Every structure is written in structure tokens, then in C-alpha cells.
Amino acid sequence: MEEGARQAREAGVLEAERSGALEARDLACWRGERLVFADLGFVLRPGEAMLLTGANGAGKSTLLRVVAGLLPAMEGTLLWGGADALADRVAHGARLRYLGHMDALKPALTARENLDFFRRLHGGDTDAALDALDLRPLADLPARVLSSGQKRRLALARLALAPAPLWLLDEPTVGLDAASVERLRPLLAAHLGRGGMILAATHLPLPLAAPRELRL
Amino acid sequence: MSPFLAVLGRELRLAVRHPADTLSAVLFFVLVAALFPFGVGPSPELLARLAPGALLASALLAALLPLDRLFGAEAEDGSLDQLLLSGLHPAALAAAKALGHWLTTGLPLVAATPVAAALLNLPTGAWGAALVALALASAILSVLGAAGAALTLGARRGGVLLPLLVLPLAIPAVIFGAAAIEAAASGLEARPYLLLTGALLALAAPLAPLAAGAALKGD
Numbered sequence: 023m024e025e026g027a028r029q030a031r032e033a034g035v036l037e038a039e040r041s042g043a044l045e046a047r048d049l050a051c052w053r054g055e056r057l058v059f060a061d062l063g064f065v066l067r068p069g070e071a072m073l074l075t076g077a078n079g080a081g082k083s084t085l086l087r088v089v090a091g092l093l094p095a096m097e098g099t100l101l102w103g104g105a106d107a108l109a110d111r112v113a114h115g116a117r118l119r120y121l122g123h124m125d126a127l128k129p130a131l132t133a134r135e136n137l138d139f140f141r142r143l144h145g146g147d148t149d150a151a152l153d154a155l156d157l158r159p160l161a162d163l164p165a166r167v168l169s170s171g172q173k174r175r176l177a178l179a180r181l182a183l184a185p186a187p188l189w190l191l192d193e194p195t196v197g198l199d200a201a202s203v204e205r206l207r208p209l210l211a212a213h214l215g216r217g218g219m220i221l222a223a224t225h226l227p228l229p230l231a232a233p234r235e236l237r238l
Numbered sequence: 239m240s241p242f243l244a245v246l247g248r249e250l251r252l253a254v255r256h257p258a259d260t261l262s263a264v265l266f267f268v269l270v271a272a273l274f275p276f277g278v279g280p281s282p283e284l285l286a287r288l289a290p291g292a293l294l295a296s297a298l299l300a301a302l303l304p305l306d307r308l309f310g311a312e313a314e315d316g317s318l319d320q321l322l323l324s325g326l327h328p329a330a331l332a333a334a335k336a337l338g339h340w341l342t343t344g345l346p347l348v349a350a351t352p353v354a355a356a357l358l359n360l361p362t363g364a365w366g367a368a369l370v371a372l373a374l375a376s377a378i379l380s381v382l383g384a385a386g387a388a389l390t391l392g393a394r395r396g397g398v399l400l401p402l403l404v405l406p407l408a409i410p411a412v413i414f415g416a417a418a419i420e421a422a423a424s425g426l427e428a429r430p431y432l433l434l435t436g437a438l439l440a441l442a443a444p445l446a447p448l449a450a451g452a453a454l455k456g457d
Contacts, residue, residue: 092319094456111455116325124316128248130255142244143324 042103043067044089044188044219049098051084058084062098064236068187071210071220071230076238082223083123085238086190089221090120118188119144125177129166133157133176136165137183146183154182155205171197182209189213191222203229241326242334249338259304263343264350267300271354282359289358290368290419294412296354297347297372301379302404304343306397308335308387309454322454329451336384336447344376360423367422367432371415374435378411379404381439381446388450410438 043065050060058081066072074082087093089100091111100107107114127136134148141148152158155175160168168176174197181189195203207229210220214230222228253260274292278284312318321331351372355365386404390396418431 087319090319090323092322112325112327115323118323120319120323122316122319124314126316126320128252128315128317130252131248135251139244139248140320142247143241143320143326 042187044107044221045101045104046089047099047101049085049088049100050096051081051088051093052096053084059238060097062238066188066219066221068217068219069214071214071222071228071233073228073230073233073235074221074223074238075225075235080238082238083192086120086122086192086221086223089188090118090190091115092120117186118190119181119186120190120192121177121181121194122192125173127165127168127173127176130164132162132164133168134161136176137179140180141183144180144184144186148183151179151182154209155179155202171199171202174198175202178206178209181213185213185216185218187218189218189220189222191220191224193224193226194222195224195226195228241324242330245321245326245331245334246338246341249335250341253338253342259307260342260346263300263303264346266303267296267347267350268354268357270296270299271357274358285359286361286423289355289360290364290416290423291412292358293351293354293360293368293372293419294375294415297351297376298379298405298408298412300347301339301343301376302383302401304339305383305387305404306390306400308339308384309391310387310396313391318454327451328454329447332384332388332450332454333381333443333447336381336450339383340377340380344373344380347376348373360419363425364419364422364428367428368419370432371418371428371435374432374439375408375411375415378435378439378442379408381442382407385446385450385453388453391453411435414438 045063045065047063049062051058062085064072074085076082084093088095091108091114102114131139134152137148137151141151149158152161155178157172157175157179160172165173165176174194178194195206210228210230213220220230220233222233271292274288275285278288309318312321322328326334348369351369352365355368360368382404383400386400389403390399393399414431414435418428418435421431422428
């Protein structure tokens with residue numbers, strides 16, 4: 023039994039090394055005095071989406087921040103194509119897009135200026151990204167007058183700027199209306215079609231074809 | 239280089255959208271300088287004697303005002319996470335923020351120096367030295383302040399901790415900057431003191447962003 027599990031794991035590791043996949047091994051994380059999760063492992067291959075589910079406080083956001091390299095894991099390793107993903111955190115940051123709880127928008131800048139800043143960081147086309155989430159009519163409004171759903175859409179428009187192998191999404195659809203959630207479907211499908219990976223923490227169903235699920 | 243310029247450009251654009259931040263620092267500087275004549279009495283000689291030190295001290299205090307928001311505002315709205323994942327090295331990010339702070343706070347303070355110098359009865363012959371000394375000293379405060387702001391990020395009452403951390407490190411800049419102005423006021427050569435202040439900046443400019451970057455990464 024143990025031998026079989028070990029062999030299966032080694033086979034998974036070999037495949038992960040070949041394909042440039044993301045693999046987490048025995049991750050553990052403490053916040054303050056509390057153990058959030060331990061012995062957490064998964065493999066995410068190119069073209070795959072995985073949903074993180076679980077009760078509030080189960081550690082979904084924490085796991086996303088650990089995978090992004092924003093929080094150190096107490097134990098365990100994170101591998102990218104078989105190599106330590108967090109050895110060069112600057113390079114690791116550049117190959118992922120992180121959408122956190124907060125929208126990272128400056129209220130004084132217009133929607134276009136906010137997105138334009140991220141275009142200068144990541145590359146891509148601001149107008150196409152605005153169109154992808156139907157934000158063109160709001161482009162010249164300052165972000166402070168946008169509703170929370172509109173702000174969320176503007177934050178999501180960052181994903182449409184330039185391709186990156188890994189998307190880490192923390193409750194991406196919170197505050198979105200049904201039409202906006204539907205607008206995410208082609209965006210997510212195109213990303214997976216390019217061989218991208220999605221790791222998303224969510225309580226709501228996402229417009230994804232066949233996501234795997236990791237319950238925390 | 240492009241992400242560095244993107245961060246710097248956003249700093250400047252935000253400063254233009256929120257001119258009150260820059261304006262309040264400049265007014266604070268002029269008001270503190272205006273307090274000295276009330277405190278020590280309107281004796282012109284005494285004021286001129288005090289002017290170099292008073293100019294430096296009030297400019298550095300004014301430049302401290304916006305520092306606790308340098309990374310605090312970015313952390314609050316989630317921008318800091320995005321900046322740390324942008325592929326820009328944290329030290330380069332801190333350097334861009336420090337340069338942005340100097341351009342939006344230090345430079346306006348330098349521009350307001352003649353007003354404060356006149357209030358303190360500084361001889362006009364020393365105004366040139368005062369401009370250069372304040373430009374250098376405020377730049378030193380910007381880079382040290384970026385390191386302090388990164389270290390106190392997330393600390394309770396970080397706004398109080400920050401001056402306690404940064405001002406002692408700025409003492410050499412006050413000593414040499416004030417010495418330069420005093421030398422120019424008494425008709426001596428200000429250049430050696432200005433060069434020493436410049437040397438302090440040359441030391442702080444590469445080291446402080448490295449410290450700030452390490453603090454931002456959480457190492």
C-alpha cells in the first residue's frame with residue numbers, strides 16, 4: 023500500500039517535471055498560534071483548473087498566498103516543473119497572476135489608468151482587456167465611483183491583459199452579476215486552452231468545464 | 239527598467255490627483271520655520287544664527303509626514319501584493335517609491351526653501367547652499383524613510399514608530415547640511431560640507447532600498 027502510493031507519487035513527480043506543472047508537497051502553514059493546514063499536497067498540470075473549497079477559515083486564501091510566494095510556508099515545498107518554485111520569488115511572481123480579496127485599484131485613477139499601470143507591468147492591450155469584461159463604457163470614470171461589482175470586473179480585467187502560466191484567484195466572482203460571471207467563461211477557457219493553470223478559492227460555482235476540487 | 243518607471247509614473251500621477259498631500263507638507267515646513275521667530279524673538283542676528291539648523295529640521299519633519307502612507311496605502315488596497323508579484327525586485331520597488339517620495343515631497347520643499355529662509359532671516363548669499371543642502375538632505379530622508387516605512391508596515395502605531403526609527407539616522411545629514419548653510423552664510427566655502435552630505439546620500443541610496451526590499455519580502 024505504502025509502496026504503491028510512493029510509486030504513484032514518483033510517477034506524478036516525473037510527469038510534473040516534464041510538463042512544467044505546479045506541485046505542492048506536504049505544505050503546512052501557521053497563522054499566529056493556529057495551524058491552518060498541514061500535509062497538503064497536490065499537482066496541477068497545464069490546462070487544468072482546481073477549485074479550493076472549504077469552510078471560512080479553512081485556509082483557502084492562505085494557500086493561495088503561499089503558492090504566490092507572498093506568505094512563507096512553515097513546511098513543505100512548492101515545485102514548478104520539478105524545481106523549487108520559490109527559489110527566485112521575483113521570477114515566480116512574474117509567471118503568475120494573483121487576484122486577491124482586494125481589487126488593488128487606486129480610487130483617484132480612472133479605470134483605464136488603473137489597468138494601464140498593470141499593462142506597463144505585464145504587457146498586453148488595455149482596450150482589449152477592457153472589452154473582455156465590458157468595461158469600455160466605464161473606462162474614463164475614476165475607480166472611486168465604480169460599484170463593488172464593477173471594481174471586481176476591473177480587477178479581473180488584469181487577467182485579460184497578457185498570458186501568464188498560473189492564475190491564482192481568490193473568490194473571483196464575489197459581487198459579480200450573472201452576465202459578468204458568464205463573461206469570465208471565454209476568458210477562463212482561453213487561458214486553459216493555452217495550457218494555463220487555474221487555482222481558485224471559491225464558494226460559488228465558476229464557469230469552468232470540468233474543474234478538479236481540493237477540499238481544505 | 240519599465241516596471242520601475244511604471245511605478246514611478248503612477249506615484250507622480252497620484253500626487254497630481256491628490257495635491258493636498260504635497261501642499262500640506264510644504265505648508266507644514268513653512269509654518270514650522272515661521273514658529274522660530276515667535277519663539278526666539280525677532281532679533282535678526284539670533285534668527286540668522288539659528289536659520290541653518292531650523293531649516294534642515296523643519297524640512298525633514300515635513301518630509302516625514304507622508305512617509306507612513308508610502309507602503310501603508312498600497313498594503314491596504316491590495317496593490318502591494320500586485321507590486322511584489324510584478325517581476326520587479328522588492329529593492330527596486332522600494333527605490334521607485336523613495337524616488338517618488340522625493341519628487342513629490344522633497345522637491346516641493348526645496349522650492350519652498352526661499353520662503354522659509356526669508357522667514358528665518360538667512361542671508362541671501364547662503365540661499366544657494368540652502369537649496370542644495372535641503373535637496374540632498376531630503377533625498378537622504380526619502381531613502382531612509384522608505385526603509386523605515388517598509389519595516390514599520392503592519393506594525394501598530396507604525397506612524398509613531400517611523401520617525402523614531404528614521405530621524406536618528408538622519409542626524410548626519412542635518413549636521414553636514416546645516417554646516418554647509420552656515421559656512422555659506424559666513425562667507426566661507428560650502429562645497430566640502432555639501433560633498434559630505436552628497437557622500438551620505440551615495441551611501442544611503444543603494445543600501446536603504448535593499449533593507450526596504452528585504453522588509454517587504456518578509457525575510
